[in-house]
Amino acid sequence: MNKIFEPSDSILLNEIMRHRRDVRGNRFSDKKIPNDVIEQLLDAALLAPSVGYSQPWQFVVIEEESIKQKVYDSFCEQTEHAVNLFSDQKKQQYKKLKLEGIKEAPVNIAVFYQPSQSPVLGQTSMTEMGRFSVVCAIQNMWLMARALNVGIGWVSIVDPQKVKAAVNAPQDSELVGYLCVGYVNEFLDEPELKKMAWNKQKDKQDVVFKNKF
Secondary structure (H helix, E strand, C coil), X not given: CCCCCCHHHHHHHHHHHHCCCECCHHHXXXXXCCHHXXXXXXXXXXXXXXXXXXXCXXXXXXXXXXXXXXXXXXXXXXXXXXXXXXXXXXXXXHHHCCCCXXXXXXXXXXXXXXXXXXXXXXXXXCCCHHHHHHHHHHHHHHHHHHHCCCEEEEECCCCHHXXXXXXXXXXXXXXXXXXXXXCECCCCCCCHHHHCCCCXXXXXXXXXXXXXC
C-alpha cells in the first residue's frame, strides 16, 4: 500500500519533535507504566532504519532496583570526575543540575549495539554506521514516548562496562544509550539546558551550507 500522508500529519510530527524533552529525575512521577506502553516504545525502536538492514540493536528493560542501584553508583562515580572538567562557572551550574532519573523512573532501558561478525552492506567504509543505526532506534523511542506523554531521559554519565556487568551483557555488545522512562509531572516548555543558558541555540544559517562550507 502506497501510504500518502496529509499536511496535518507533518504538522503533528513537527509538534511532537518540538516538544520532545530530555527528562531529569526530578520530573518523573511514581505512576506505573503499563506493559503495553513499553511495548509500543520498543516496537517504535524496531521500525528504525538500519545500515544494510542489519538491525544491530539490543534492548534490556530494567525494573529491578538492585540493577538500577549499580548503574546509579556508576553515575555518581563518573559525575565526581566530570564536574572537574568544567570552568568554575559551569562547575557551579553542573552541581545544581539533576542529570539523571535512574532510580526515580519506574523503567530503565539499556540500549546496546551488537556488531555483526560478517561484512554489512553500507558499513564497509564507515564502520560507525551500525552505532548510528542504534541511535536512530533511540530517537524513534523518544518521539513515540512523547506522543504517548511519557518522558525519556538519556543518561550518558556512566561507565559502559559497569552497565554491561549490571545487566550481564554479552562481551561484544556495546552500550549506546541508557534511558530512564516514566510519566512526568510536567514537560518543560523549552529544553532545560537552554533555559538555564548552559549553551545558546545555534542559528540555522550557521550550520546549514549549500554545496560547500
